[in-house]
Each structure stands twice: as structure tokens, then as C-alpha cells.
Amino acid sequence: xxxxxxxxxxxxxxxxxxxxxxxxxxIGTAIKLGVLAPGDRLPAERELCGKLEISRSTLRQALTxxxxxxxxxxxxxxxxxxFVAERPPPLEPPSAELLHNWREACDTxxxxxxxxxxxxxxxxxxxxxxxxxxxxxxxxxxxxxxGAYRRADVRFHIGLAETTGSHRMVVLAxxxxxxxxxxxxxxxxxVEVLANANAQHARLVAAIRERDxxxxxxxxxxxxxxxxxxxxxxxxxxxxxxx
Amino acid sequence: xxxxxxxxxxxxxxxxxxxxxxxxxxIGTAIKLGVLAPGDRLPAERELCGKLEISRSTLRQALTxxxxxxxxxxxxxxxxxxFVAERPPPLEPPSAELLHNWREACDTxxxxxxxxxxxxxxxxxxxxxxxxxxxxxxxxxxxxxxGAYRRADVRFHIGLAETTGSHRMVVLAxxxxxxxxxxxxxxxxxVEVLANANAQHARLVAAIRERDxxxxxxxxxxxxxxxxxxxxxxxxxxxxxxx
DNA sequence: GGGAAAAGGTCTAGCGCGAGTACGTTCTCA
DNA sequence: TGAGAACGTACTCGCGCTAGACCTTTTCCC
Numbered sequence: 001x002x003x004x005x006x007x008x009x010x011x012x013x014x015x016x017x018x019x020x021x022x023x024x025x026x027i028g029t030a031i032k033l034g035v036l037a038p039g040d041r042l043p044a045e046r047e048l049c050g051k052l053e054i055s056r057s058t059l060r061q062a063l064t065x066x067x068x069x070x071x072x073x074x075x076x077x078x079x080x081x082x083f084v085a086e087r088p089p090p091l092e093p094p095s096a097e098l099l100h101n102w103r104e105a106c107d108t109x110x111x112x113x114x115x116x117x118x119x120x121x122x123x124x125x126x127x128x129x130x131x132x133x134x135x136x137x138x139x140x141x142x143x144x145x146x147g148a149y150r151r152a153d154v155r156f157h158i159g160l161a162e163t164t165g166s167h168r169m170v171v172l173a174x175x176x177x178x179x180x181x182x183x184x185x186x187x188x189x190x191v192e193v194l195a196n197a198n199a200q201h202a203r204l205v206a207a208i209r210e211r212d213x214x215x216x217x218x219x220x221x222x223x224x225x226x227x228x229x230x231x232x233x234x235x236x237x238x239x240x241x242x243x
Numbered sequence: 244x245x246x247x248x249x250x251x252x253x254x255x256x257x258x259x260x261x262x263x264x265x266x267x268x269x270i271g272t273a274i275k276l277g278v279l280a281p282g283d284r285l286p287a288e289r290e291l292c293g294k295l296e297i298s299r300s301t302l303r304q305a306l307t308x309x310x311x312x313x314x315x316x317x318x319x320x321x322x323x324x325x326f327v328a329e330r331p332p333p334l335e336p337p338s339a340e341l342l343h344n345w346r347e348a349c350d351t352x353x354x355x356x357x358x359x360x361x362x363x364x365x366x367x368x369x370x371x372x373x374x375x376x377x378x379x380x381x382x383x384x385x386x387x388x389x390g391a392y393r394r395a396d397v398r399f400h401i402g403l404a405e406t407t408g409s410h411r412m413v414v415l416a417x418x419x420x421x422x423x424x425x426x427x428x429x430x431x432x433x434v435e436v437l438a439n440a441n442a443q444h445a446r447l448v449a450a451i452r453e454r455d456x457x458x459x460x461x462x463x464x465x466x467x468x469x470x471x472x473x474x475x476x477x478x479x480x481x482x483x484x485x486x
Numbered sequence: 487g488g489g490a491a492a493a494g495g496t497c498t499a500g501c502g503c504g505a506g507t508a509c510g511t512t513c514t515c516a
Numbered sequence: 517t518g519a520g521a522a523c524g525t526a527c528t529c530g531c532g533c534t535a536g537a538c539c540t541t542t543t544c545c546c
Contacts, residue, residue: 321519322522323521
């Protein structure tokens with residue numbers, strides 16, 4: 001069984017995303033997460049395609065699609081450019097695939113965030129933690145507005161990943177947040193739940209500041225369990241992967 | 244700074260591996276990890292390309308390359324097939340890129356394994372843990388033979404990932420083991436180090452059996468720190484990513 | 487006012503990967 | 517000795533992507 005299971009992983013489908021798809025997802029995700037805020041200007045096409053290491057044609061395909069979906073607007077002429085739309089379109093409901101595998105998405109996020117908590121406790125610079133403490137304080141005033149709270153929450157978790165000094169952790173944390181945003185955007189979040197979650201943020205930073213990796217990791221696990229319980233009450237149990 | 248760092252992630256190069264590259268890496272990794280043992284027969288080409296969801300041409304490209312590198316041998320005719328070589332070629336030294344980013348590879352592995360530890364403590368079925376206990380006992384007799392020990396170690400960590408019931412964790416754990424194998428294959432492993440590591444395996448399984456997620460996670464963190472310290476003593480500090 | 491500059495928008499030529507398919511070759515087993 | 521199961525080879529076709537030249541719009545600044 002163990003053997004069969006391992007081979008299943010080895011011989012699972014090789015599915016390579018196209019450059020077009022990945023580009024669209026990257027930029028679309030950054031907008032959904034608030035990493036790119038409404039009104040922000042993207043780099044010029046000729047510059048951006050260099051950074052992404054794709055041809056301009058491919059980049060334009062992605063940008064055209066994002067214009068059509070209303071995520072960005074393009075302005076011609078000098079001083080023009082591609083801008084994040086001021087009124088971005090509402091988030092789509094989570095895909096059938098994500099709904100089906102929501103527990104695996106949560107598992108992945110758990111792994112990433114536990115790693116972040118442990119590494120942050122070992123490496124975080126105190127000054128960076130001050131910024132996070134400040135953010136947590138601000139978030140206490142956002143518990144009535146889930147949209148604002150959620151954007152700040154993303155900043156908190158990605159900011160925490162940055163304190164590890166590990167580029168890879170930032171990438172993984174961003175991906176994890178993207179998956180969660182799709183899942184939780186459409187469900188109700190009572191004020192008490194958000195207030196409690198933010199109190200956990202505070203305890204988390206405190207544990208990290210004291211360099212107590214074990215406690216930080218435990219607090220993080222508890223923090224994420226909250227989300228998982230909410231989802232478990234609303235979504236059907238995960239099944240085998242759907243292709 | 245936080246802003247710049249986030250955008251750096253968003254606008255990082257999009258480099259999609261080709262189907263050929265990923266296929267070769269998949270099978271090559273399975274062989275290096277011992278998931279595919281010497282003498283094992285791979286599925287027939289026409290069957291395998293179906294599982295991998297690639298065309299036979301692409302699969303053959305990968306297999307031809309693996310034949311030339313000596314990882315597999317092909318036999319024609321009825322009863323033939325593609326077999327893992329009995330005497331696989333020695334592992335290549337780690338790539339310059341991996342050496343440069345070894346700490347990030349360790350960080351990623353830490354995250355995955357902490358997630359596995361926590362989830363296993365919540366979900367592992369006791370019978371599966373019995374198998375792991377047995378494996379740990381066998382490993383005590385392998386501390387003199389690093390090759391054998393390492394293959395069993397891979398089985399242990401992947402087997403543990405399987406107890407979480409999360410497909411994704413198995414995939415991530417396999418990838419993490421592959422990266423580590425490249426790093427540690429060429430360095431000395433004194434008997435005492437291996438014996439100590441295996442004692443940690445035993446304590447880990449014990450904590451999981453008691454459903455003590457916090458302790459399991461802490462033991463796992465300590466277990467991995469051992470490897471990291473060994474590497475830190477032998478390898479130069481990681482720098483910024485190299486492209 | 488009139489360039490020059492900086493942006494997005496359009497078009498075309500061409501390459502390489504990968505899908506799909508047909509046929510050839512070699513070996514073993516019944 | 518033939519059937520069958522496997523690898524080996526050869527070909528075409530289409531799509532994604534690259535690369536580059538050129539057009540159009542807008543604004544800044546002399």
C-alpha cells in the first residue's frame with residue numbers, strides 16, 4: 001500500500017501550466033490579495049515582460065484577459081500604463097476543484113504557516129515585529145469590515161513570512177493566502193470570530209518575540225484550526241482528487 | 244520594503260518546466276529516493292504516457308535520456324520493458340543552484356515536515372504507526388550503512404506523510420526528500436549521528452500515537468535542526484537567489 | 487506649437503514542444 | 517512456429533510562445 005501510494009505520486013499526471021495561465025494567475029492573485037491595490041500602476045509592458053521572462057505577446061494576452069474581466073484598466077499615451085481597477089469585480093465563488101479539495105488546501109497552508117512560525121521565532125528581527133504589532137492593533141478596528149480585515153490579515157501573514165528572511169516562505173505563504181481567500185471570501189465572519197483571531201495574532205507575535213518556537217507554532221496551529229472548523233461546518237467533506 | 248518584497252514575488256520570472264523536463268525529474272527522483280528500486284519495472288510506455296497524461300513521444304524523450312544516463316535499461320520483446328538499472332550511476336554532486344539556496348530547501352522541508360507532524364498527530368491510524376515503529380527498529384541496524392539507512396529514512400518520512408491522509412502532503416514530502424538527498428548524499432554521517440536521529444524518529448512516532456501535536460511538532464523541529472547544523476558547518480551561507 | 491518620449495496596440499514570421507498515429511523490430515511464451 | 521507484447525522509429529500537425537518591427541495615442545517640455 002505504501003509502495004502503491006508512492007508510485008501513485010511518481011506517476012501522477014504531469015500538468016504544466018502555460019506561461020499565459022501562470023501570468024494571469026500571478027497578477028490576478030496579487031490584485032485579489034490586495035498586494036496590488038486599486039489604482040496601482042503595473043510596470044510598463046516592455047519592462048514587465050522582462051521581469052517575468054516571457055515575451056510581450058504572452059504578457060499582453062494575460063493583460064487583455066485581465067482588462068476584459070475588469071481587474072485592470074489600460075491607458076494609452078505618455079504617462080499611461082496598466083492600472084489596477086478602482087472597482088475590481090467581485091470575487092468568483094471557489095472553483096469546484098477547490099471546494100472538493102479544500103481540506104488539502106488547508107493542510108498545505110498549515111504546513112507553510114507552521115514553518116513560518118518556527119523560522120520567525122528563530123530569525124525575526126525585533127524591528128520587523130514592531131510593524132506587525134502595529135498592524136495587529138490597527139486590525140482591532142477592522143473587525144466590523146471583513147473586506148478591510150481580510151486584506152490586513154493577508155498583509156500580516158505575508159509580513160510574518162518575510163521576517164523569516166526566506167524568499168521561498170514568502171512565495172508559499174502568498175500562494176496559501178490566495179487559496180484561502182477564494183475559500184473564505186463568501187462566508188460570514190462574525191465580529192467575535194475576527195476579534196478572537198486577531199488576539200491570536202497578538203499572542204503569536206509575542207511568542208515569536210520571546211523566541212519561543214514551540215509556543216509560536218502551537219498558537220499558529222490553533223489559529224488555523226479556527227478557520228478549518230468554520231469551513232468544516234459549511235463545506236462537504238473532501239473526497240478523492242477530481243480531475 | 245514589505246511592499247517591494249511582495250511585488251518581487253508577484254513579478255518574479257514565470258518559468259514553466261516543459262513536460263519532458265518534469266517527466267525526467269519525476270522518474271529520476273523516484274529512482275534516487277529508492278521509491279523505484281533497482282530491477283523494478285516501469286509500466287509499459289503506452290500505459291505510462293496515459294498515466295502521466297503526456298504523449299508517448301515526450302515520454303520516450305525522457306526515457307531515452309534516462310537510459311543514456313544509466314538510470315534505467317530498456318529490454319525489447321515480450322516480457323521486456325523499461326527497468327531500473329541494477330547498478331544506478333552515482334549521485335551527481337548538488338547543483339550550484341541548490342548549494343546556493345540550501346537553506347531555503349531546508350526551510351521548505353521544515354515547513355512540510357512540521358505540517359506532517361501536526362496532521363499525523365490528529366489523524367494517523369494506529370495500525371499505520373505500527374508499521375513505522377517496525378521500520379524504525381529495522382533502521383537501528385542500518386546505522387553503519389548510510390546508503391541503506393538513507394533509503395529507509397526516506398521511506399519513514401514519506402510513510403509518515405501518508406498517515407495524514409493528505410495526498411498533497413505526500414507530494415510535498417517527496418519533493419522535500421529529493422532536495423535533501425541531493426544535499427546530504429556526499430557528506431559523512433557518523434554512526435552516532437544516525438543513531439541519535441533514529442531515536443528521534445521513535446520519539447516522534449510515540450508523540451503522534453499519543454495525539455500530542457505540539458510535542459510531535461517540537462520533536463520534528465529538533466530532528467531537522469540536526470541536519471541543518473551539519474549542513475551549516477559544511478556549506479557556505481546561502482546568498483540571494485541565483486538565476 | 488511642435489517635437490520627443492513613453493506608453494499601449496497591431497501584425498507577422500517562425501520555432502519548438504508536444505499530440506497523435508502508423509508502422510517496424512525484437513523477444514518470449516504457448 | 518506463430519501470436520502477442522513490448523520497445524523503436526518515423527512522420528505530420530497544431531498551438532504556445534518568442535522576437536521583432538511598426539502604428540497610434542497621449543503628455544511633457546522646450
